[in-house]
Amino acid sequence: DGKDGLIHGLSTLELESLSDKCHEAKTTAYCPYSLFRVGASLLIHPSSPSSTSSPPLIITGANVENASYPVGTCAERVAMGNAVIQGHRLGAFKAIGVTTDLEDYCSPCGMCRQFLREFCEDTVPVFMFSKTGEYKVKTMGELLPMSFGPEKLPSREEMERKGEGRKE
Amino acid sequence: DGKDGLIHGLSTLELESLSDKCHEAKTTAYCPYSLFRVGASLLIHPSSPSSTSSPPLIITGANVENASYPVGTCAERVAMGNAVIQGHRLGAFKAIGVTTDLEDYCSPCGMCRQFLREFCEDTVPVFMFSKTGEYKVKTMGELLPMSFGPEKLPSREEMERKGEGRKE
Amino acid sequence: DGKDGLIHGLSTLELESLSDKCHEAKTTAYCPYSLFRVGASLLIHPSSPSSTSSPPLIITGANVENASYPVGTCAERVAMGNAVIQGHRLGAFKAIGVTTDLEDYCSPCGMCRQFLREFCEDTVPVFMFSKTGEYKVKTMGELLPMSFGPEKLPSREEMERKGEGRKE
Amino acid sequence: DGKDGLIHGLSTLELESLSDKCHEAKTTAYCPYSLFRVGASLLIHPSSPSSTSSPPLIITGANVENASYPVGTCAERVAMGNAVIQGHRLGAFKAIGVTTDLEDYCSPCGMCRQFLREFCEDTVPVFMFSKTGEYKVKTMGELLPMSFGPEKLPSREEMERKGEGRKE
Ligand SMILES: [Zn+2]
Ligand SMILES: [Zn+2]
Ligand SMILES: [Zn+2]
Ligand SMILES: [Zn+2]
Numbered sequence: 091d092g093k094d095g096l097i098h099g100l101s102t103l104e105l106e107s108l109s110d111k112c113h114e115a116k117t118t119a120y121c122p123y124s125l126f127r128v129g130a131s132l133l134i135h136p137s138s139p140s141s142t143s144s145p146p147l148i149i150t151g152a153n154v155e156n157a158s159y160p161v162g163t164c165a166e167r168v169a170m171g172n173a174v175i176q177g178h179r180l181g182a183f184k185a186i187g188v189t190t191d192l193e194d195y196c197s198p199c200g201m202c203r204q205f206l207r208e209f210c211e212d213t214v215p216v217f218m219f220s221k222t223g224e225y226k227v228k229t230m231g232e233l234l235p236m237s238f239g240p241e242k243l244p245s246r247e248e249m250e251r252k253g254e255g256r257k258e
Numbered sequence: 259d260g261k262d263g264l265i266h267g268l269s270t271l272e273l274e275s276l277s278d279k280c281h282e283a284k285t286t287a288y289c290p291y292s293l294f295r296v297g298a299s300l301l302i303h304p305s306s307p308s309s310t311s312s313p314p315l316i317i318t319g320a321n322v323e324n325a326s327y328p329v330g331t332c333a334e335r336v337a338m339g340n341a342v343i344q345g346h347r348l349g350a351f352k353a354i355g356v357t358t359d360l361e362d363y364c365s366p367c368g369m370c371r372q373f374l375r376e377f378c379e380d381t382v383p384v385f386m387f388s389k390t391g392e393y394k395v396k397t398m399g400e401l402l403p404m405s406f407g408p409e410k411l412p413s414r415e416e417m418e419r420k421g422e423g424r425k426e
Numbered sequence: 427d428g429k430d431g432l433i434h435g436l437s438t439l440e441l442e443s444l445s446d447k448c449h450e451a452k453t454t455a456y457c458p459y460s461l462f463r464v465g466a467s468l469l470i471h472p473s474s475p476s477s478t479s480s481p482p483l484i485i486t487g488a489n490v491e492n493a494s495y496p497v498g499t500c501a502e503r504v505a506m507g508n509a510v511i512q513g514h515r516l517g518a519f520k521a522i523g524v525t526t527d528l529e530d531y532c533s534p535c536g537m538c539r540q541f542l543r544e545f546c547e548d549t550v551p552v553f554m555f556s557k558t559g560e561y562k563v564k565t566m567g568e569l570l571p572m573s574f575g576p577e578k579l580p581s582r583e584e585m586e587r588k589g590e591g592r593k594e
Numbered sequence: 595d596g597k598d599g600l601i602h603g604l605s606t607l608e609l610e611s612l613s614d615k616c617h618e619a620k621t622t623a624y625c626p627y628s629l630f631r632v633g634a635s636l637l638i639h640p641s642s643p644s645s646t647s648s649p650p651l652i653i654t655g656a657n658v659e660n661a662s663y664p665v666g667t668c669a670e671r672v673a674m675g676n677a678v679i680q681g682h683r684l685g686a687f688k689a690i691g692v693t694t695d696l697e698d699y700c701s702p703c704g705m706c707r708q709f710l711r712e713f714c715e716d717t718v719p720v721f722m723f724s725k726t727g728e729y730k731v732k733t734m735g736e737l738l739p740m741s742f743g744p745e746k747l748p749s750r751e752e753m754e755r756k757g758e759g760r761k762e
Binding site: 115118119120122123150151152154155156157158161162163167168170171172174175176177179201204205208238239240242243 | 283286320322324330336338344373
Binding site for chain 4: 494
């Protein structure tokens with residue numbers, strides 16, 4: 091990494107933006123139950139050759155909790171939901187950032203890994219930023235190996251032909 | 259309703275915007291599993307005296323599904339997550355809109371009612387728009403009566419004093 | 427109620443069992459994050475004419491939390507999941523019980539109302555027991571009016587013919 | 595593996611039971627939406643020295659879907675919820691089994707990996723059985739590396755002292 095001036099494929103500017111934006115997003119969290127703020131950021135692939143003058147496109151999220159804990163949602167899913175309704179799909183995501191108030195890095199929960207995986211290739215890097223901006227980075231494939239995804243589900247036709255799920 | 263020219267507190271312009279925006283949002287849904295598109299819209303209270311010249315502020319969402327069905331999310335929660343990270347909290351929401359591809363109106367699922375309820379008073383109207391724009395309207399309090407919410411949870415101090423939850 | 431010696435269709439023995447079992451279930455909760463213990467109980471319709479000598483069949487659950495709050499689950503859903511894999515489906519449930527450590531009654535969250543609704547008719551009574559055994563009772567239809575359910579979803583064939591959900 | 599007659603720590607009898615039970619559980623699934631049946635099984639550590647005469651204790655689950663897809667739950671979480679309310683906690687689980695109607699093995703979704711991880715050490719083996727009984731096996735640590743868990747959350751006191759989560 092870095093020989094080409096890139097860090098896991100990101101320019102210095104992109105990486106800085108990814109970090110800044112997820113730290114900013116963290117301050118918008120609604121977490122009166124856990125008191126644990128999380129921010130997430132998604133770097134969108136420039137659809138046209140990027141120019142150093144145009145800022146990287148980044149979409150963010152933060153955790154939104156609920157009095158019924160299972161009903162709340164995580165920063166990563168708020169960010170990705172936001173990106174999807176803006177039209178971004180598989181192939182659109184160049185990198186993911188996540189941060190908390192911990193000194194140490196913090197990884198996405200398994201539910202978020204699954205949600206992100208629907209739209210991110212195994213090679214997409216996930217930057218886990220500490221409170222002070224250092225990071226650890228792993229790819230989606232490293233964080234959710236042998237993942238369950240769309241290609242595992244048989245076609246509807248095959249399912250109905252077998253008909254086993256209908257037995258209830 | 260309507261004597262003051264308002265429909266459940268909304269001006270004609272606000273109601274039209276609420277409807278238009280949730281129909282637009284519906285087209286951004288990612289739902290390859292259910293094929294059931296849903297759009298949601300949230301009308302934000304103007305923080306200053308509203309003027310007929312400024313358009314109503316509306317935040318939207320659509321459903322985002324996952325190969326692991328329980329991991330996906332609904333239109334209403336995408337919209338509300340988006341609103342919360344933009345800083346909107348309890349008191350900010352004037353009305354909710356939801357629509358699908360059904361001829362008939364369709365109500366939010368119970369999970370979404372619970373998610374919305376954290377940020378909406380019982381009096382907030384929920385407009386359920388049919389595909390062709392007619393609507394049925396119910397308040398949050400009507401859709402989730404005797405709801406479970408933040409005020410039901412004892413203070414942390416009281417919980418810890420009793421300590422029953424720790425017995426495991 | 428009560429003229430026939432029944433309370434919302436339940437015998438005194440059934441109601442006592444429903445209450446006892448959900449209070450017992452509560453003690454099995456895993457809730458280190460909220461410290462808020464919840465117990466749930468489901469009274470199964472006797473498939474054959476009930477006899478006072480055979481005890482009512484009741485299936486229970488308690489909340490099981492997770493460090494990632496949205497991943498945890500509620501008492502009512504643990505109980506119903508348990509019942510479903512034992513073969514019980516729509517028509518099998520005669521009453522639902524729920525209790526917490528609150529002096530006051532506590533209602534199921536919206537997500538649980540939605541989960542229960544898949545298998546319970548609108549007329550099924552939900553007994554919300556206070557810590558000391560008093561209760562408030564509402565039917566499923568009262569707790570989740572205008573509910574979203576299976577009959578709202580168009581047939582697969584109709585969905586695919588329209589094909590709108592595929593546009594992404 | 596196998597030198598001691600054990601497969602990832604399991605006796606032949608234990609492995610056969612784990613497989614049989616999750617295949618049986620699969621037949622109890624309620625999955626009218628996905629038609630994708632899943633069965634899960636949890637092998638409980640014998641609390642006393644095991645004897646070949648007593649059968650292995652196995653707790654099972656199957657997926658239970660909902661018309662609102664995100665409200666449904668997976669086989670693995672039904673099984674683990676069931677185990678937890680029976681009193682089993684971290685340290686109690688010797689192995690996990692999962693199977694579907696696919697010819698190929700199928701892995702747990704990310705949400706289930708997160709739910710299981712709360713109660714399973716990194717070393718617990720997860721057996722993914724094909725329809726015909728072959729398996730692939732991975733440990734919990736391999737399926738959810740760098741996982742987010744209870745030890746990541748700061749103490750309540752530390753959270754409140756910093757107070758950042760309260761700013762909303
Ligand atoms: Zn998460
Ligand atoms: Zn919903
Ligand atoms: Zn609940
Ligand atoms: Zn799962």
